[in-house]
Amino acid sequence: MEATLLISIASTFFFAIVAIALSMKSDKNNSGDKLDSQPAKNKDEYLHMMVHELRAPLTSIKDSSELLLSIRSSLKEEEQEQFMKIINRQSKVLLEQIASILDSARIESGTFVLFKKKESIQDIIYEKIKLFEAPAEKKNITVSSHIEGPIPTVSIDGLRIGQAINNLLSNSIKFTPAGGQISVTAKVSGGNIEVAVKDSGVGIPKENQKSIFTKFYQVKTAGRQEEKDGSGLGLYIVKKIIDAHHGKVFIESEEGKGTSMCFVIPMESEETKVDTRTIPIKTAQFTLPN
Amino acid sequence: MNIIGTLIIDMKILIVDDDESLTAIISTALEKEGFTALTCATGRDATNRIKEDMPDLVLLDQVLPDVSGNIVLKQVKMDSATKDIPILMLSNFSQGEIVNQAIQDGAADYIYKYQVEISDIVNKVKDALKPPAEPTNL
Numbered sequence: 001m002e003a004t005l006l007i008s009i010a011s012t013f014f015f016a017i018v019a020i021a022l023s024m025k026s027d028k029n030n031s032g033d034k035l036d037s038q039p040a041k042n043k044d045e046y047l048h049m050m051v052h053e054l055r056a057p058l059t060s061i062k063d064s065s066e067l068l069l070s071i072r073s074s075l076k077e078e079e080q081e082q083f084m085k086i087i088n089r090q091s092k093v094l095l096e097q098i099a100s101i102l103d104s105a106r107i108e109s110g111t112f113v114l115f116k117k118k119e120s121i122q123d124i125i126y127e128k129i130k131l132f133e134a135p136a137e138k139k140n141i142t143v144s145s146h147i148e149g150p151i152p153t154v155s156i157d158g159l160r161i162g163q164a165i166n167n168l169l170s171n172s173i174k175f176t177p178a179g180g181q182i183s184v185t186a187k188v189s190g191g192n193i194e195v196a197v198k199d200s201g202v203g204i205p206k207e208n209q210k211s212i213f214t215k216f217y218q219v220k221t222a223g224r225q226e227e228k229d230g231s232g233l234g235l236y237i238v239k240k241i242i243d244a245h246h247g248k249v250f251i252e253s254e255e256g257k258g259t260s261m262c263f264v265i266p267m268e269s270e271e272t273k274v275d276t277r278t279i280p281i282k283t284a285q286f287t288l289p290n
Numbered sequence: 291m292n293i294i295g296t297l298i299i300d301m302k303i304l305i306v307d308d309d310e311s312l313t314a315i316i317s318t319a320l321e322k323e324g325f326t327a328l329t330c331a332t333g334r335d336a337t338n339r340i341k342e343d344m345p346d347l348v349l350l351d352q353v354l355p356d357v358s359g360n361i362v363l364k365q366v367k368m369d370s371a372t373k374d375i376p377i378l379m380l381s382n383f384s385q386g387e388i389v390n391q392a393i394q395d396g397a398a399d400y401i402y403k404y405q406v407e408i409s410d411i412v413n414k415v416k417d418a419l420k421p422p423a424e425p426t427n428l
Binding site (some may be wrong): 050051052055057058059062063064066069070074075079082083086089090191200255 | 309310312314315316318319322353381382385403404407408409
């Protein structure tokens with residue numbers, strides 16, 4: 001078990017270093033990215049921030065494994081389990097952050113490629129909501145979906161659209177207080193498919209809304225303390241994925257009331273066919289216990 | 291509240307960090323050495339808890355969700371009731387000016403979390419709690 005653990009930690013370190021190197025390289029090479037128009041001081045701040053974001057989970061992994069290796073015999077069984085869970089959880093956090101940095105690097109170097117095929121957005125939504133059951137339950141947040149169907153299957157990169165929905169849901173869970181609600185809606189409007197993730201969270205001040213999809217942008221206001229746990233890349237990646245699908249992203253938000261983040265992607269008629277499953281207004285809902 | 295060699299009796303250490311994983315790790319390591327570990331996650335909580343609990347030492351993270359660790363440090367050191375509590379700063383940033391400022395403002399030490407072993411943190415806590423050596427009369 002310990003050998004596997006150490007291999008896992010070593011691999012994570014390796015990927016972290018590669019991710020930072022790639023990200024820095026792409027920042028340097030890319031002349032069109034907004035980051036390059038920032039003063040050098042901001043670049044240093046971004047680098048510091050990125051390093052901090054990677055160091056925090058790595059430090060927890062290092063310290064947990066150290067405790068397990070050095071004083072394991074004096075740790076109770078539940079304490080041992082607690083530290084193994086920390087290693088497991090923080091490794092996942094780190095891998096997600098590394099994936100975001102690598103995606104960001106791919107976007108900027110022009111190697112971000114979509115693999116499109118006909119897929120059902122509603123299936124992707126259900127799958128993603130399922131993934132967020134546990135974190136939502138932890139905060140006693142109700143997550144529901146409202147699909148106004150039938151939604152045609154469209155030619156999309158399902159993994160990337162799933163990643164966009166994933167990032168939007170993750171953001172909503174992070175900034176919605178305990179007992180809140182999140183809904184994911186999808187519908188056809190004109191020649192487009194609209195997907196919106198709406199929450200009853202802390203909201204985003206008006207002056208910050210236009211920059212919210214910018215790389216590394218983080219809103220520093222009371223109630224958004226958890227912002228520091230993120231890489232500042234999640235919404236930037238959402239926008240880039242939707243841009244690559246020739247779509248658009250929108251935000252509506254009111255401080256203290258909540259936020260609705262929406263994306264619209266065109267249905268290219270020659271690539272679509274209507275999903276024959278009849279789901280007039282499909283509502284999947286789970287209400288979590290108090 | 292005494293430290294005799296490595297024997298710690300009723301010593302309270304307040305850990306101020308919003309990283310739940312890290313506070314759990316440091317708490318366990320300190321408790322295994324006999325300390326009582328208290329935790330809080332924000333600068334504002336820290337200022338209140340330090341006044342209420344009067345810990346023997348504070349481990350204070352530099353990056354907190356509401357105010358910076360250096361601001362909390364200044365407030366504690368300006369209050370006559372709490373100014374003598376040793377404060378060890380914790381950080382994952384290595385920015386010289388912030389470190390120098392913290393030392394100037396009265397931090398007992400500055401620990402880069404990513405550089406040290408967890409046992410080093412425990413040893414630094416023990417060192418900071420040792421009474422100053424008595425001057426020897428020749």
